[in-house]
Amino acid sequence: MMMRQTAALFVDAYRELNSRKLFWITLMLSGLVVAAFAAVGIDKQGFTILWFRLDFIPLNSDILSPALLYKTMFLSLGLKIWLAWIAAILALITTAGMIPDLIAGGSIEMMLSKPVSRVRLFLTKYAAGLLFVTFQVGVFSLASFFVIGVRGGEWEPALLLAIPLVVAFFSFLFCMCVLFGLLTRSTIASLLLTLLFWFFIFILNAADGALVQWRSMAEAQRDALVRQVAQAEGNTRQLLIAERRSLGEELPEDYHPTEEEIAGVNPFLKGLRDKRASAEKTAAQAAKWSGILFAAKTIVPKTGETIDLLERTLISMADLEALTGSSDKPRQTTVDEQTAEVEFSQYDLSMRSATILRERSVLWILGTSFAFEAVVLALSCVIFARRDF
């Protein structure tokens, strides 16, 4: 009997979504995005779209392999812009009405008067909404998988991880949408509140990104200065020893010049040391603030990080190093000894940021997000189960 009821609820959800044109429009747009992927080509001569050769783009398959081109296109366009942004909004618009429609007067009586517990009814409806997204993402990812396989020549099953990841990402927003729908009973209100919530997470992410950037810079600067000071001290010491030896002084094997002696010889060392001290202070500050935001983010769902998990899987740290460090630019942040000016290396900064971000464990990203979802769903269930309709 339970299977029968669940099946009926899912079929009903499908019919409901089916009746909304947006469901098919989203699917059609998905198809267009995949078709756009397939239309793009790269070969030894250069870059093509359908039959047209785009000579002004200085790319060919020697610089960028077709597989990597399609993968990056899938990640940056297909996943981050289409699935995690436009399609997600379309999906929210399509599913936002589910709960307000369910609890609308005249319809909720019909549902509650059946031998189905309220919690089960609610969770089944919720699952039906997620099933819609699973279907959409599934179609898109499978199609992309085949395009990358056929056109790019690389069959990458890890690509299909996009399905659970995007569904998880969507569920973090959908649980709030459902809660807002229950509270406001209005589709529009719940949609707007959900977008607001999403925007709030977006701001938090942006702040987090900025802080991570700051922290990378501060640490790069600090490390460069620590290195530079150590080097300067070493050099000066060598210089001092060599000088005194050349003057015929007998120095013991473990002789160390005093600080004053070193400072007396190298006039820049004081400036470098002061700068190092302040850089250390700044780095500590950056680490503290970034830690505070990290703690704040622990309680909210990690939408951005969830989507980035796929990139993490598809592109290893070594790949990333290869991608970022392909140019002949300096790999380390350096400091000019005399002016104490810091020369940042873009490579160093990106690798530092990537390391900080990748150090955040999958358990932290998904675990805390699912915990958030579970709390919101439990709250919704309690509200739904206790309300008089």
Next chain:
Amino acid sequence: MTTATVDEPVIPAVRSDGLVIDLHHVAKTYRGRIRALCGIDMQVRRGEVFGLLGPNGAGKSTLVKILMTVIRPTECRGTMLGEPVGHKPTLAKVGYLPEHHRFPPYLTGSQVVDFYGALSGSPRADRRRRTGELLELVGMKDWAKKKVGSYSKGMRQRIGIAQSLVNSPEVVLLDEPTDGVDPVGRRDIREIVQRLRSEGRTVFINSHLLSELEMVCDRVAILVQGRVVSQGTIDELTADKRRYEIELTAEPDAAAAYFQRALPEAIRHGEHATLTPPAPGERETDRAPPTHSPLTRRVGYHGQLATGEWLEIDHATLRIGSTEPATIQPIIDALRERGAVIRSIRQNRPSLEDLFMQAVTDPSTGATLKPGADRARKGRTP
């Protein structure tokens, strides 16, 4: 309406008390202030058609929603089909038509019936068969493949009745089943209700259309402001209110004079007939129009025959609280002797409407109660 068979009769489960719905002290207070139901006691027997009537806001729908677990009662000691109210699995054996139902507009008529059947847990094969039968029963077969969104109110109501029967329920709760339905549809629904009774099912009808109930109900309960004011068969409820009405052709004043002169004669064998004049300050305008039930308003004079029957004079009509022809013969004689011209003599049984109006009339002021659950405004002046 066709003569399609609904299905096999219900085999009633053996229960000693034979009560399908047995409610004690059902109360519902909203937000701790509005008392929608204040302790309902109600018994519905197996196989009967039970009518719940009451004015708007009396709590009829609230009571049904409590039975269907849509609303959680504040207090409830009661059972439905032998299980405590709120027991979800029992609902598989119950059919329900909510008052302002809204079926998914993207479903067709037959999909609606099938969908709610599935939620009730009916097997697919049963649903298939019964959907066809029920759509024929409610006369919606030709519309089965059309979307509910395109239906008229009456058609939606017919589909609503069909879906309430899809799980072959032992008890069916219909909340305002004839709401928005034309006279033909009402007759059809009445016939369906009678058919359900003949199949041994219990039907619980909520309605304010009293004539509908009167035609089909075995027993009724009258709910006013969250309380059951009376409960029983229509015969039981009207037993002490049956009467004769004698109407004269004369003007009201002249008629009153006839009655007053005739009555002492008519009760010659008895000792007394006390006639009391209208209460002081009572004006003609206080009275309801003559078409209204006499039981709901005050009359010119009321009194008692020597044999104990009540009587009242209302304009040109004399009412006597008796259904015995012998009682009124002397009165007719006395009136005729005095030259009064009798327009009509009717033996009258109060309708449900009379009972209803009486229930919602404040006996001290004669004013009808305001709708709603609030009982605080009793005794206001017009």
